[in-house]
Amino acid sequence: MTFFIREVATLQARVIMLVDLDYFFAQCEERRNPSLKDKPVVVCVYSGRSEDSGAVSTANYIARKYGVTSGIPIFLAKKKLKKDAVFLPMDHEFYEEVSGKIMRILRSHADFFEQVGIDEAYLDVSQKVKGSFEEAKELAQKIKEEVKAQQKLTCSIGIGPNKLVAKIAADIQKPDGLTIVKHEQVESFLSPLPVSRLIGVGRKTKKKMQTLGIRTIGDLAKYDVQRLIEVFGKKLGIYFHNASIGVDDESVQERGEVESISRISTLKGDTRDLKVIVEKANQLCDEVHAKLVQRELGFKSVGIVAVMVDMSVRSRSRTFENPTNELEVLKKTVKELFEKFLNESELEARRVGVKVSNFVKEQERQKQITNFIGLAKN
């Protein structure tokens, strides 16, 4: 019997790490210019409406002390900081380059690897550490040292029996943190934490749970699953229940290709003038199309999105019978979608976006065409 249990344990028990690069964009800027290190650093997305319009992407911890966090308007960040703060525009290419080098280091230490966004990755290290959390801790320290030595950046690492716990653990101590939660600690670790720590619980869901008397993950664990399903739907209800008791069997797997490519941009001024909107949309089409070419993809679906003056978000889309890769088709479709949309809407638009999806590898698309011509001939 003991034998059997041990078998099960070696087959199933996992050791998962979540590595999170600390205040990534701002830390990249500090690395490039170390004189920034003792100042508040705020990396911004400028929207171009006015001098300081736009939002904060990432701020270093000095800036955060003053209440400057991701997503707040730039002008507000300036009001909070005043003097010696440094405001910088995003340099996405640079961050991608740094990220790529670090991800290669992380991948080399994992049995299975999954990058999540530009600054996060899950590592399944079960085999590497032979199921030992003690060894996992040593490996994590080694990884932190290596990233520091080779790329001059700090990161925070969470270790747990699954992705869910590892992710929350990584958030506990940062920057430059290391938090380990073993199986037997999962319940006591999770239960006092607010539900908002769970992936999938944002502003709206937190509010909804609050009205149900659910504040902590422990509260959620005690709540009836059937009720959760009634309130949040089947998929989410079951997910929330399992998450609340630290259960998660999602595997760590390399992410496949992206399934949509989109660009959105803020207009100089609010408008519902088709010409103005199409002009901006065409720029976005160019950018989206460049990505498509780069990835050698054709697309079957085209979508537009408009953020209206009241910040409500509207979208329209169209799916073709056959995939295409032509920029002109994209632009024409986008124009038609906006034209139709404007007829159905009263409000002025503040931001507009373009999206393509339903990809077909260009090679496959060409093959289809060749086949079709072949058939027609016979």
Place this chain on the structure above:
DNA sequence: CCCTCGATCAC
């Protein structure tokens, strides 16, 4: 099963 669209989350 596919399409469309809004909502939500989180980067």
Place this chain on the structure above:
DNA sequence: CCTCATATCGAGGG
């Protein structure tokens, strides 16, 4: 005054 990009879910309709 309030960025950007991607994924996922559910509802509604076919």
